[in-house]
Amino acid sequence: MKTLRYLLEKEFKQIRRDRFLPRIIFLVPLMQLIILPFAANFEMRNIYLSIVDNDHSVISQQLTDKVLSSGYFQLTDVSPEYNQALASIESNRADIILEIPAGTEKQLGKEGYAEVLIAANAVNGTKGGMGSSYLSSIIQDFNREKGFDSGMSLSGICSTNLFNPHLDYKNFMVPGILAFLMTIIGGFLSALNVVGEKEKGTIEQINVTPVPKSVFLLSKLIPFWIIGLILLTVGTFIAWLVYGLVPIGNLGIIYLFAAAYLIAFTGFGLAISSVSSTQQQAMFTAFFFFIIFILLSGLFTPISSMPEWAQNLTLFNPLRYFVEVMRMVYMKGSTLADLSVHFGVICFFAIAFNILAVVGYRKSN
Amino acid sequence: MNNIDVQHINKSYGGVSALRDISLEIKPGELFGLIGPDGAGKTSLFRILTTLLLADSGSATVCGLDVTRDYKEIRHCVGYMPGRFSLYQDLTVEENLKFFATVFNTTIKENYGLIRDIYVQIEPFKNRRAGKLSGGMKQKLALSCALIHRPEVLFLDEPTTGVDPVSRVEFWNMLDRLKNEGITILVSTPYMDEASRCDRIALMRSGECLSVNTPEGIRSTYTRPLYAVHGSFMYKLLIDLRSYPDTYSCYAFGDSHHLALKDGKNDIVGLEKFIREKGYTDVTLELIRPSIEDCFMAL
Numbered sequence: 001m002k003t004l005r006y007l008l009e010k011e012f013k014q015i016r017r018d019r020f021l022p023r024i025i026f027l028v029p030l031m032q033l034i035i036l037p038f039a040a041n042f043e044m045r046n047i048y049l050s051i052v053d054n055d056h057s058v059i060s061q062q063l064t065d066k067v068l069s070s071g072y073f074q075l076t077d078v079s080p081e082y083n084q085a086l087a088s089i090e091s092n093r094a095d096i097i098l099e100i101p102a103g104t105e106k107q108l109g110k111e112g113y114a115e116v117l118i119a120a121n122a123v124n125g126t127k128g129g130m131g132s133s134y135l136s137s138i139i140q141d142f143n144r145e146k147g148f149d150s151g152m153s154l155s156g157i158c159s160t161n162l163f164n165p166h167l168d169y170k171n172f173m174v175p176g177i178l179a180f181l182m183t184i185i186g187g188f189l190s191a192l193n194v195v196g197e198k199e200k201g202t203i204e205q206i207n208v209t210p211v212p213k214s215v216f217l218l219s220k221l222i223p224f225w226i227i228g229l230i231l232l233t234v235g236t237f238i239a240w241l242v243y244g245l246v247p248i249g250n251l252g253i254i255y256l257f258a259a260a261y262l263i264a265f266t267g268f269g270l271a272i273s274s275v276s277s278t279q280q281q282a283m284f285t286a287f288f289f290f291i292i293f294i295l296l297s298g299l300f301t302p303i304s305s306m307p308e309w310a311q312n313l314t315l316f317n318p319l320r321y322f323v324e325v326m327r328m329v330y331m332k333g334s335t336l337a338d339l340s341v342h343f344g345v346i347c348f349f350a351i352a353f354n355i356l357a358v359v360g361y362r363k364s365n
Numbered sequence: 366m367n368n369i370d371v372q373h374i375n376k377s378y379g380g381v382s383a384l385r386d387i388s389l390e391i392k393p394g395e396l397f398g399l400i401g402p403d404g405a406g407k408t409s410l411f412r413i414l415t416t417l418l419l420a421d422s423g424s425a426t427v428c429g430l431d432v433t434r435d436y437k438e439i440r441h442c443v444g445y446m447p448g449r450f451s452l453y454q455d456l457t458v459e460e461n462l463k464f465f466a467t468v469f470n471t472t473i474k475e476n477y478g479l480i481r482d483i484y485v486q487i488e489p490f491k492n493r494r495a496g497k498l499s500g501g502m503k504q505k506l507a508l509s510c511a512l513i514h515r516p517e518v519l520f521l522d523e524p525t526t527g528v529d530p531v532s533r534v535e536f537w538n539m540l541d542r543l544k545n546e547g548i549t550i551l552v553s554t555p556y557m558d559e560a561s562r563c564d565r566i567a568l569m570r571s572g573e574c575l576s577v578n579t580p581e582g583i584r585s586t587y588t589r590p591l592y593a594v595h596g597s598f599m600y601k602l603l604i605d606l607r608s609y610p611d612t613y614s615c616y617a618f619g620d621s622h623h624l625a626l627k628d629g630k631n632d633i634v635g636l637e638k639f640i641r642e643k644g645y646t647d648v649t650l651e652l653i654r655p656s657i658e659d660c661f662m663a664l
């Protein structure tokens with residue numbers, strides 16, 4: 001016990017004395033929390049719009065104004081005919097075309113409905129899809145204001161966004177990024193730390209002392225567990241300060257999950273360090289796994305839109321569960337009872353990764 | 366009893382054989398040297414004896430404890446100073462010493478007597494980080510850390526490699542003092558001139574133990590007449606001496622050539638005549654006692 005305490009004291013001294021590490025430990029999460037949610041924003045702004053107005057009427061002018069005042073669109077050109085507008089899409093100056101045919105106003109006045117054409121450039125699928133749906137909802141809105149029928153409003157579909165009424169991506173991304181941070185701190189730092197001792201040869205000197213391997217590994221695990229929890233605290237504070245985000249659910253649940261999750265990923269880091277002999281190898285191995293974990297976590301892309309085999313793969317991804325937990329607690333206020341399966345799975349990973357680490361270390365000796 | 370007993374140890378890495386049937390018996394309190402060039406297998410033997418590496422076959426005991434079965438106990442009673450400086454460079458001198466004292470469940474105070482002579486030399490820098498010490502000071506700190514738990518057996522892997530000649534002499538004086546404390550010391554070095562400071566030495570080359578004896582004993586096994594040859598045109602002289610029919614071997618040694626004649630051929634007059642006939646006028650011949658290095662070259 002005394003040995004462990006002293007080993008821990010040594011770890012913290014070393015971390016503190018490192019010129020680079022303490023800064024990076026706190027800078028990385030700050031940057032990620034402040035920058036990423038804006039960058040990983042799926043809201044589309046600056047969609048370039050080309051309008052073909054063949055009607056030249058009050059209505060067509062009003063519709064154009066309405067579309068532009070939404071803030072999503074920027075007018076690139078007003079073309080006299082569709083082919084010219086298409087040329088501007090082909091040359092990548094416009095993303096979407098709105099064509100108002102001649103006689104629209106007349107037809108609206110007479111029959112109460114008229115057709116407009118929306119054509120989107122789908123090279124950038126998200127931009128094309130989002131752009132055309134924004135545009136059609138603006139047109140619907142316009143119809144409603146003017147008292148016209150529109151095809152869609154007739155069918156009476158009305159959507160409500162539960163738990164995130166304004167579909168604010170930040171509400172959605174920030175908790176996910178917090179989960180991602182725990183992964184980096186737990187996995188990367190612990191792997192690099194142990195391999196660092198291997199590279200410097202200090203592990204050799206430790207190995208000839210009576211310090212048991214388990215105590216040595218614990219002395220590597222605990223500091224990053226503590227740093228992880230401190231970072232979580234900093235992260236939730238930043239989420240509140242910058243984005244006004246406070247978990248609807250119990251903050252204690254988040255800490256409970258983070259504690260288990262950090263044990264899982266420090267174990268993962270240790271397992272990587274047991275098979276690598278240089279920091280470069282450890283870095284690359286960790287990076288390889290983390291990219292897969294992140295892409296299959298549902299952090300940036302919804303799991304439900306992945307092909308089935310990929311969906312099945314996500315079941316073996318601990319990050320997926322933690323991202324879900326963070327979002328559920330933050331946005332839905334889920335309770336521990338709702339999350340019991342998640343907790344079981346994360347604990348399972350914690351045990352499995354640490355067993356892997358111990359086995360790896362036993363083999364290498 | 367703090368002896369070391371090595372019996373028929375073999376170790377190979379992949380297809381390369383690093384140690385071949387090594388057997389050594391090192392007595393309690395002995396200062397024993399492993400002498401050999403790089404790649405002789407010295408470090409592998411150290412790593413096996415300090416329980417860091419498993420031998421492919423053979424057995425070894427340290428302090429009567431088996432290196433594979435009783436590795437935990439061995440770690441309590443040996444001190445190891447690896448060839449590469451492997452203390453924590455980002456901890457200070459004092460912190461390193463305290464750290465190793467603590468992991469061995471002891472304190473600096475308890476064994477200060479043993480390390481005092483060495484530690485006082487680096488004590489003025491005790492708040493300096495180990496990574497910022499000079500080579501000689503690093504080595505003293507490493508020795509202090511290896512001694513802080515008062516080991517019964519001390520393993521020093523090339524402790525003087527890369528250290529200046531004055532510090533090297535100083536270091537061997539320290540080892541003499543430790544020997545007087547009754548500590549068994551196994552030390553390796555590629556420097557043949559240090560061999561004479563050991564009680565006994567083993568000459569090693571390519572994983573084999575060529576000879577085990579006292580330095581004096583090894584020198585006395587050298588029976589051929591040995592001459593130090595000085596002169597100008599040294600390179601041409603070397604080639605000519607090698608062509609002399611009685612020459613056993615001739616090699617450059619510092620600023621002279623060492624010429625070993627075949628056993629029983631000690632015809633100095635004939636040799637001088639041969640040299641004169643080759644056209645040399647300023648060559649001096651001096652019969653010398655073989656050094657350890659000469660013995661090593663002859664093996």
